[in-house]
Amino acid sequence: MKVALLSGGGGGARFARGLADALPPGDLTVVGNVGDDVEILGLHVSPDLDGLLYTLAGLIDEERGWGRAGETWNALRSAGAWRGEEWFRLGDLDIGLHLVRREMLDADVPLSRVTARLAERASVSTRIVPATDDLLRTHVHTPAGSFPFQEWFVGRGHADDVDDVSYEGGAEARPAPGVLDALAEADAIVLAPSNPYLSIGPILAVREIRETLETRRVRCVAVSPLVGGKAVSGPADRMLSRMAGGTTPGHLVGCYVGLLDALVIDEADTPAEAQVELVATKTLMHDRESARQLAERALEVACG
Amino acid sequence: MKVALLSGGGGGARFARGLADALPPGDLTVVGNVGDDVEILGLHVSPDLDGLLYTLAGLIDEERGWGRAGETWNALRSAGAWRGEEWFRLGDLDIGLHLVRREMLDADVPLSRVTARLAERASVSTRIVPATDDLLRTHVHTPAGSFPFQEWFVGRGHADDVDDVSYEGGAEARPAPGVLDALAEADAIVLAPSNPYLSIGPILAVREIRETLETRRVRCVAVSPLVGGKAVSGPADRMLSRMAGGTTPGHLVGCYVGLLDALVIDEADTPAEAQVELVATKTLMHDRESARQLAERALEVACG
Numbered sequence: 001m002k003v004a005l006l007s008g009g010g011g012g013a014r015f016a017r018g019l020a021d022a023l024p025p026g027d028l029t030v031v032g033n034v035g036d037d038v039e040i041l042g043l044h045v046s047p048d049l050d051g052l053l054y055t056l057a058g059l060i061d062e063e064r065g066w067g068r069a070g071e072t073w074n075a076l077r078s079a080g081a082w083r084g085e086e087w088f089r090l091g092d093l094d095i096g097l098h099l100v101r102r103e104m105l106d107a108d109v110p111l112s113r114v115t116a117r118l119a120e121r122a123s124v125s126t127r128i129v130p131a132t133d134d135l136l137r138t139h140v141h142t143p144a145g146s147f148p149f150q151e152w153f154v155g156r157g158h159a160d161d162v163d164d165v166s167y168e169g170g171a172e173a174r175p176a177p178g179v180l181d182a183l184a185e186a187d188a189i190v191l192a193p194s195n196p197y198l199s200i201g202p203i204l205a206v207r208e209i210r211e212t213l214e215t216r217r218v219r220c221v222a223v224s225p226l227v228g229g230k231a232v233s234g235p236a237d238r239m240l241s242r243m244a245g246g247t248t249p250g251h252l253v254g255c256y257v258g259l260l261d262a263l264v265i266d267e268a269d270t271p272a273e274a275q276v277e278l279v280a281t282k283t284l285m286h287d288r289e290s291a292r293q294l295a296e297r298a299l300e301v302a303c304g
Numbered sequence: 305m306k307v308a309l310l311s312g313g314g315g316g317a318r319f320a321r322g323l324a325d326a327l328p329p330g331d332l333t334v335v336g337n338v339g340d341d342v343e344i345l346g347l348h349v350s351p352d353l354d355g356l357l358y359t360l361a362g363l364i365d366e367e368r369g370w371g372r373a374g375e376t377w378n379a380l381r382s383a384g385a386w387r388g389e390e391w392f393r394l395g396d397l398d399i400g401l402h403l404v405r406r407e408m409l410d411a412d413v414p415l416s417r418v419t420a421r422l423a424e425r426a427s428v429s430t431r432i433v434p435a436t437d438d439l440l441r442t443h444v445h446t447p448a449g450s451f452p453f454q455e456w457f458v459g460r461g462h463a464d465d466v467d468d469v470s471y472e473g474g475a476e477a478r479p480a481p482g483v484l485d486a487l488a489e490a491d492a493i494v495l496a497p498s499n500p501y502l503s504i505g506p507i508l509a510v511r512e513i514r515e516t517l518e519t520r521r522v523r524c525v526a527v528s529p530l531v532g533g534k535a536v537s538g539p540a541d542r543m544l545s546r547m548a549g550g551t552t553p554g555h556l557v558g559c560y561v562g563l564l565d566a567l568v569i570d571e572a573d574t575p576a577e578a579q580v581e582l583v584a585t586k587t588l589m590h591d592r593e594s595a596r597q598l599a600e601r602a603l604e605v606a607c608g
Contacts, residue, residue: 041403042410072378078400083425084407092396096382099345099399103388106346121387 001027004186008033008048008199010065011225011232011285012192013055016126018291020056022299025125029182034130035138035167035202038150040088041079043098044105048199049115049130050097057122065233068093088154112176129182131203132173138202139166158235161242165197170205183212188302191222193283195236196255197243219261221302223294224252227284228268250274262301305331308490312337312352312503314369315529315536315589316496317359320430322595324360326603329429333486338434339442339471339506342454344392345383347402348409352503353419353434354401361426369537372397392458416480433486435507436477442506443470462539465546469501474509487516492606495526497587499540500559501547523565525606527598528556531587532572554578566605
């Protein structure tokens with residue numbers, strides 16, 4: 001059963017591993033968000049692609065939820081002492097990957113090919129594909145002004161309320177090679193339990209990806225990132241409250257009009273009503289096994 | 305007393321610190337070799353400039369003789385695991401500097417300005433100036449073929465005998481801003497106890513630097529890197545034997561025809577004869593104090 005997953009953030013990566021564990025090797029393609037990519041110290045940092053790669057390769061720091069296990073921070077500390085940027089936390093092991101990626105990008109290897117090579121080098125059988133090889137950057141608009149995503153998220157600790165989100169380059173961005181094929185070949189499309197504005201939104205900003213979902217011939221199922229109306233981590237609940245008017249399953253479904261056939265929600269969010277089928281289960285992924293169980297539930301729902 | 309020092313290698317850096325300790329702050333300008341600069345993992349690595357910077361800033365690993373004290377190697381190990389280059393040892397603290405330098409170079413800040421900024425950030429009062437901002441690269445010609453310097457030195461462990469050395473870009477390279485001024489204002493010019501072919505040779509390959517030394521109106525004194533005809537470290541003795549026919553003070557002076565007024569040699573190399581004044585002393589720099597004493601001796605000789 002071929003599955004295409006749209007994913008961003010730590011929850012998305014954990015869910016992707018759950019799906020990979022639930023499916024035969026090679027049956028999963030993950031389309032990753034690149035809206036939060038950022039240039040730091042001349043390196044191309046791609047937090048969501050790297051979160052997927054590290055999680056699927058078993059390299060992730062499970063406790064912190066991002067970056068490498070056993071990470072050290074000496075290069076960044078040194079760069080700071082030489083008055084380079086140090087606001088964005090890059091560990092030494094992480095920098096090793098960024099240096100190798102930067103070299104490939106400088107040699108005009110597109111990000112999708114770079115990502116495939118890195119996944120191959122880590123023996124990850126799941127295909128990880130960026131939504132686009134083109135420039136696509138999330139900007140956040142707040143009462144305090146507009147900010148490139150990471151400046152708001154990391155630099156300002158995502159403290160400002162968000163009035164709106166925009167996706168620079170979204171209108172022109174083409175899907176990366178492999179994205180449309182994966183969607184076309186999929187027996188089911190799944191949206192990970194990710195932030196709808198910051199993780200899935202930038203992927204859907206790529207016109208051809210959104211159109212493909214709108215005209216899908218297979219079921220598309222989203223998994224809610226909320227438990228009892230609260231985000232498991234990050235600002236999804238605050239953003240939904242302010243931008244969608246609430247954090248019920250119905251409000252979440254409103255972010256995906258015309259794109260969903262069903263939404264998997266947490267039992268804590270029942271009873272609920274929405275424009276699509278709702279299926280309640282335990283959605284907390286407190287370990288690898290619970291992520292696999294959630295993924296299996298989503299697959300059952302996707303099969304109708 | 306203004307002094308201009310031409311320097312490369314670990315011995316050159318230790319001697320530079322000796323001179324800095326012996327002179328009032330700000331009286332020393334070190335013209336550093338860039339012939340062994342190399343691009344690694346997309347970073348511009350400048351081993352001799354960095355050796356000077358680290359030594360003068362008190363950051364050097366004294367025991368190893370290169371790189372930072374307290375260094376770790378996680379980024380390089382990670383890069384290697386992602387199949388990036390790992391033959392050239394770059395530590396995490398070192399990479400912090402390379403990232404900051406790379407960003408400045410990418411913003412078209414010339415290497416001399418980058419070097420001055422880094423020295424300022426490390427509160428180093430000695431001026432460190434690269435011989436040139438232009439491309440200048442040492443190539444080594446051996447019975448096994450010709451190699452870019454670091455490929456032979458690090459990659460092949462400088463095992464091959466050297467028949468000849470050439471300096472790519474030397475004919476066209478212009479002295480970096482500050483080099484000719486430092487030489488013109490100097491009350492004495494000193495050549496550090498460095499490899500004549502690999503450290504001083506590339507600096508002298510810059511035509512205007514060589515011409516300035518040829519037409520100098522102050523004394524120019526070299527300090528021998530040999531003790532009892534043997535290099536304290538590195539391949540200087542093997543290269544002199546093969547390329548100059550021997551390792552006596554006379555053979556070393558032969559590398560600097562028309563450029564020297566005196567050569568400071570080790571007591572172990574007496575008695576000796578050469579085309580210039582020879583002054584014997586203890587030249588081993590086993591600690592900072594002995595480096596200062598050697599520098600003071602060289603300054604006395606430079607004063608005639």
